[in-house]
Amino acid sequence: MYNFEYRNPVKIIFGKGSIPKVADEIPENAKILMTYGGGSIKRTGVYDQVKNALKNFDLFEFGGIEPNPHYETCMKAVELIKNEKIDFLLAVGGGSVIDATKFIAAGALYPGKDPWDFFVQRYIIEPDKAIPFGAVLTLPATGSEMNGNAVITRISTQEKLAFGSPKVLPQFSILDPECVFTLPDRQVANGIVDAFVHVMEQYLTFPVNSPLQDRFAEGILLTLVEEGPKVIANRNDYEAAANFMWSATLALNGLIATGVPQDWGTHMIGHELTAYHGIDHARTLAIVLPGIMQIKRQSKKEKILQYGERIWGITEGTDDERIDKTIAKTVDFFESMGVPCTLPEYDVPVETIAKIKERFKERESKLGENKDIGYQEVEAILKSRL
Amino acid sequence: MYNFEYRNPVKIIFGKGSIPKVADEIPENAKILMTYGGGSIKRTGVYDQVKNALKNFDLFEFGGIEPNPHYETCMKAVELIKNEKIDFLLAVGGGSVIDATKFIAAGALYPGKDPWDFFVQRYIIEPDKAIPFGAVLTLPATGSEMNGNAVITRISTQEKLAFGSPKVLPQFSILDPECVFTLPDRQVANGIVDAFVHVMEQYLTFPVNSPLQDRFAEGILLTLVEEGPKVIANRNDYEAAANFMWSATLALNGLIATGVPQDWGTHMIGHELTAYHGIDHARTLAIVLPGIMQIKRQSKKEKILQYGERIWGITEGTDDERIDKTIAKTVDFFESMGVPCTLPEYDVPVETIAKIKERFKERESKLGENKDIGYQEVEAILKSRL
Incomplete structure (x- = not known):
C-alpha cells in the first residue's frame, strides 16, 4: 500500500x-x-x-x-x-x-x-x-x-x-x-456505468497489496451489477434505488483510492469523445474502458484476472482467455442496460481518432497508472473500439 | 436501508x-x-x-x-x-x-x-x-x-x-x-479481535437490504482474517501491518454503520467483565460474542448464515448446523491468535455472572439491535461461556 x-x-x-x-x-x-x-x-x-x-x-x-x-x-x-x-x-x-x-x-x-x-x-x-x-x-x-x-x-x-x-x-x-423513481432509463443506465467505471479507474491497475481497498471496490462493483438491473426493471424499487445511490457516491469519494494507484485513462480519452461529438459522459466510458483493458492487458493482467474472478466468476482457461471473457462480460453488462460500447454505434467517424490522437500528441500527456498511455496507445485503444 | x-x-x-x-x-x-x-x-x-x-x-x-x-x-x-x-x-x-x-x-x-x-x-x-x-x-x-x-x-x-x-x-x-513492528503479540491479537468485533456489532444483525454495507463489513473481516495471522507471524511485514491498521480504522469510523441496525451488546456486556476483573477489552469481546451468536441465533439467523458462508465458506448442513460451525470457526480464529474465549480461562468466578445480571436489571437497559437482550439474556449469554 x-x-x-x-x-x-x-x-x-x-x-x-x-x-x-x-x-x-x-x-x-x-x-x-x-x-x-x-x-x-x-x-x-x-x-x-x-x-x-x-x-x-x-x-x-x-x-x-x-x-x-x-x-x-x-x-x-x-x-x-x-x-x-x-x-x-x-x-x-x-x-x-x-x-x-x-x-x-x-x-x-x-x-x-x-x-x-x-x-x-x-x-x-x-x-x-x-x-x-x-x-x-x-x-x-x-x-x-x-x-x-x-x-x-x-x-x-x-x-x-x-x-x-x-x-x-x-x-x-x-x-x-x-429521486431515482422519475429518471429516464437512459440516465439510470448512464449512472450505473459511470459509477462502475469510476471504481474501475481506481481498482483495475497494477496490484500494490491493498486487499481491503480491493474488496471495497469489488463490493461496489458487485452491488452495481446486482442492483443496477433491478433499478432499470422497476423504477419504484426503493431499496434498489438506495443501494445504487449510495454505491455511486462511495465509488468516487476518495475512499477506495486510498493508498492505491489510479488510472483515469478511460475518463481522459472519453472526455475527448464528448468534446467532439457530445456523447454522454458515461457512454464514452463504456466505449473506452474495454479498449484500455484490451491494450493494457499485460500491465493490468493480475487485476483483470482478479476482477474477472470476483465479479464475473471467471476462473477457467488460460490467462488470455480469461481476460477476453472478462472484457466480453463487461461489455455485455453495459449493453444489457442499453449502453453501446463501440464507436460506430455512436456514428463517430474514423477521422475523430486521428484528431484525438493529435490532441494528446500536442499535450504530450501520458495517461494511466503507469503513465504509459501516450498518443499512439490512445489511437490503438480507440481503433480497438471500431 | x-x-x-x-x-x-x-x-x-x-x-x-x-x-x-x-x-x-x-x-x-x-x-x-x-x-x-x-x-x-x-x-x-x-x-x-x-x-x-x-x-x-x-x-x-x-x-x-x-x-x-x-x-x-x-x-x-x-x-x-x-x-x-x-x-x-x-x-x-x-x-x-x-x-x-x-x-x-x-x-x-x-x-x-x-x-x-x-x-x-x-x-x-x-x-x-x-x-x-x-x-x-x-x-x-x-x-x-x-x-x-x-x-x-x-x-x-x-x-x-x-x-x-x-x-x-x-x-x-x-x-x-x-508502529506495529514493536507491539507485543498480545496487543496485536487484541487489536485484531477488537476490530473484528467492531465490524460484527454493525453487521451481525437482522438484515435490512444493505448489500454494499454488508460487503464493506465482510471486506474488513476477510482482510483481518487474512492479514492478522501474517502480522502475528512476522511483526516486520509492513504490508500486513498496513492492511491491518487501515482495516481497524475503517471498522469503526461510522461508514459501515450507515443505514443499518447496530447491536453493541457484546461491548456492553464485555465492559462489565473489564470493570469487575480488569480483563483486556478485546478479550471480553472474544468471550461474549460467541455467546450472543448462540443466544440470538434466531433473530440473527440470516446474517449468521451469510457471515458463515462469505467469511468461512460454510455452506453445508442444516441452518442450525451451519450456525454452530460458524460460531466454532469464530472461536477458532480468536483462539488461534492466543485469545481464549471462555470465562474460566480468565478465572472469572460464576458469582460475577449474578453481579452483572443484577447491574443490567438495575439499569433496566435492553441491549442489541432489537433491544431484546435484557438481564435474563445477559445471564444466559454469560452462562453459555462457562
Missing part, C-alpha cells in the same frame, strides 16, 4: 423524505443562489420541495446548466453572484449541476482574470477559497456530491477539462433515493 | 515515516499537551519522533494514562489544562490514550460541575465544545483515531461507560504502520 492522506468532511443526509432538511443546513440570513439544469427538477417536484423548504431564505435562481456544463454558462452565474452578493450556493441536480456549482463557487472568488486557469494550469493555480455550497442530488452517477472534483467544457475551444480542490467540497449533500 | 446522516471530517495521514508530519497539522503558537500511556512510546522511539517534530512548539506532557483509562486520571489532565491554558491536545498512543484525550478535551471546557455527566446522562448532556486535538496512533484496534467515541472507567464506582460526540472527533490522526 502507498502512503496516503484522506479527508472527506462532506455531510451526507441520506434517505426518503430528506430534501426538506436542506433548510437546517444553510446558515440563517444566507443569500442563496440555487443552481439547476434543464428544468427536470420542476417536473419531478424536487424544485417545489426545495423552494418550499427555503421559503424563509433570500433565494435566487440560476437554471439552464447543461449536461457537460459549459464554462460560458458558469461565467454568467459568476457574474450574477458578484452583482447580487450571493454567499451560499445550492446545487439541485446531478453531477453536471454540482460540477458547475463547484466551478462557479471557486470562480466567483478567484482574484485572477479568468478562472479557466484552474483547468489549463491545473496543479499550478488552485482556488484558495470558494463560496460555500450544498447539494441536493437528483441523479446518482458521478459522485460529485461527495468529492472536490469538477469537469467543465469550454465550447469556444472544444475543451473538456477537470480540476479538483478541497475548497470545493460540498458542505452537505442530500441524497433522496426517491 | 434506513435513512442516515454521515459525516467524518477526520484527516488521516497514513504510511511509514508519517509521524514528523504532525508539526504541519498543529496551529502555530499552539500550547500543546501531549498525552500518552505507560511509556511504551519512549521505548519504541515514537516519543522522540514526536518531540523532535514539535521542538518549536510550547509542549507540555501528561503520561500515565492506563489501558481502560480512568476518569480519575483524566481529571488530573483537565486540571493541568486549566492551569496552563493549554489550547491543543495531542494523543500519542492507542485507543485508551485517544479515548482519554477525547474526554479530557471535552471535560476541560465543560461548564457543569463534573464532566462524568457525559456518561451518566448520555444523550441528555453532551459536550458543546472541546479543545481541538490530534492523534498519533501506535496501536491499531479501537478505531478511536477516526471517530468521536470514548469509553472511560471510573474506579471509585467500578463503572465503565461510553460517550460520543462530533465535538471530540480528532482534527487529524497519523497512522504509521511501522
Whole structure:
C-alpha cells in the first residue's frame, strides 16, 4: 500500500423524505443562489420541495446548466453572484449541476482574470477559497456530491477539462433515493456505468497489496451489477434505488483510492469523445474502458484476472482467455442496460481518432497508472473500439 | 436501508515515516499537551519522533494514562489544562490514550460541575465544545483515531461507560504502520479481535437490504482474517501491518454503520467483565460474542448464515448446523491468535455472572439491535461461556 492522506468532511443526509432538511443546513440570513439544469427538477417536484423548504431564505435562481456544463454558462452565474452578493450556493441536480456549482463557487472568488486557469494550469493555480455550497442530488452517477472534483467544457475551444480542490467540497449533500423513481432509463443506465467505471479507474491497475481497498471496490462493483438491473426493471424499487445511490457516491469519494494507484485513462480519452461529438459522459466510458483493458492487458493482467474472478466468476482457461471473457462480460453488462460500447454505434467517424490522437500528441500527456498511455496507445485503444 | 446522516471530517495521514508530519497539522503558537500511556512510546522511539517534530512548539506532557483509562486520571489532565491554558491536545498512543484525550478535551471546557455527566446522562448532556486535538496512533484496534467515541472507567464506582460526540472527533490522526513492528503479540491479537468485533456489532444483525454495507463489513473481516495471522507471524511485514491498521480504522469510523441496525451488546456486556476483573477489552469481546451468536441465533439467523458462508465458506448442513460451525470457526480464529474465549480461562468466578445480571436489571437497559437482550439474556449469554 502507498502512503496516503484522506479527508472527506462532506455531510451526507441520506434517505426518503430528506430534501426538506436542506433548510437546517444553510446558515440563517444566507443569500442563496440555487443552481439547476434543464428544468427536470420542476417536473419531478424536487424544485417545489426545495423552494418550499427555503421559503424563509433570500433565494435566487440560476437554471439552464447543461449536461457537460459549459464554462460560458458558469461565467454568467459568476457574474450574477458578484452583482447580487450571493454567499451560499445550492446545487439541485446531478453531477453536471454540482460540477458547475463547484466551478462557479471557486470562480466567483478567484482574484485572477479568468478562472479557466484552474483547468489549463491545473496543479499550478488552485482556488484558495470558494463560496460555500450544498447539494441536493437528483441523479446518482458521478459522485460529485461527495468529492472536490469538477469537469467543465469550454465550447469556444472544444475543451473538456477537470480540476479538483478541497475548497470545493460540498458542505452537505442530500441524497433522496426517491429521486431515482422519475429518471429516464437512459440516465439510470448512464449512472450505473459511470459509477462502475469510476471504481474501475481506481481498482483495475497494477496490484500494490491493498486487499481491503480491493474488496471495497469489488463490493461496489458487485452491488452495481446486482442492483443496477433491478433499478432499470422497476423504477419504484426503493431499496434498489438506495443501494445504487449510495454505491455511486462511495465509488468516487476518495475512499477506495486510498493508498492505491489510479488510472483515469478511460475518463481522459472519453472526455475527448464528448468534446467532439457530445456523447454522454458515461457512454464514452463504456466505449473506452474495454479498449484500455484490451491494450493494457499485460500491465493490468493480475487485476483483470482478479476482477474477472470476483465479479464475473471467471476462473477457467488460460490467462488470455480469461481476460477476453472478462472484457466480453463487461461489455455485455453495459449493453444489457442499453449502453453501446463501440464507436460506430455512436456514428463517430474514423477521422475523430486521428484528431484525438493529435490532441494528446500536442499535450504530450501520458495517461494511466503507469503513465504509459501516450498518443499512439490512445489511437490503438480507440481503433480497438471500431 | 434506513435513512442516515454521515459525516467524518477526520484527516488521516497514513504510511511509514508519517509521524514528523504532525508539526504541519498543529496551529502555530499552539500550547500543546501531549498525552500518552505507560511509556511504551519512549521505548519504541515514537516519543522522540514526536518531540523532535514539535521542538518549536510550547509542549507540555501528561503520561500515565492506563489501558481502560480512568476518569480519575483524566481529571488530573483537565486540571493541568486549566492551569496552563493549554489550547491543543495531542494523543500519542492507542485507543485508551485517544479515548482519554477525547474526554479530557471535552471535560476541560465543560461548564457543569463534573464532566462524568457525559456518561451518566448520555444523550441528555453532551459536550458543546472541546479543545481541538490530534492523534498519533501506535496501536491499531479501537478505531478511536477516526471517530468521536470514548469509553472511560471510573474506579471509585467500578463503572465503565461510553460517550460520543462530533465535538471530540480528532482534527487529524497519523497512522504509521511501522508502529506495529514493536507491539507485543498480545496487543496485536487484541487489536485484531477488537476490530473484528467492531465490524460484527454493525453487521451481525437482522438484515435490512444493505448489500454494499454488508460487503464493506465482510471486506474488513476477510482482510483481518487474512492479514492478522501474517502480522502475528512476522511483526516486520509492513504490508500486513498496513492492511491491518487501515482495516481497524475503517471498522469503526461510522461508514459501515450507515443505514443499518447496530447491536453493541457484546461491548456492553464485555465492559462489565473489564470493570469487575480488569480483563483486556478485546478479550471480553472474544468471550461474549460467541455467546450472543448462540443466544440470538434466531433473530440473527440470516446474517449468521451469510457471515458463515462469505467469511468461512460454510455452506453445508442444516441452518442450525451451519450456525454452530460458524460460531466454532469464530472461536477458532480468536483462539488461534492466543485469545481464549471462555470465562474460566480468565478465572472469572460464576458469582460475577449474578453481579452483572443484577447491574443490567438495575439499569433496566435492553441491549442489541432489537433491544431484546435484557438481564435474563445477559445471564444466559454469560452462562453459555462457562
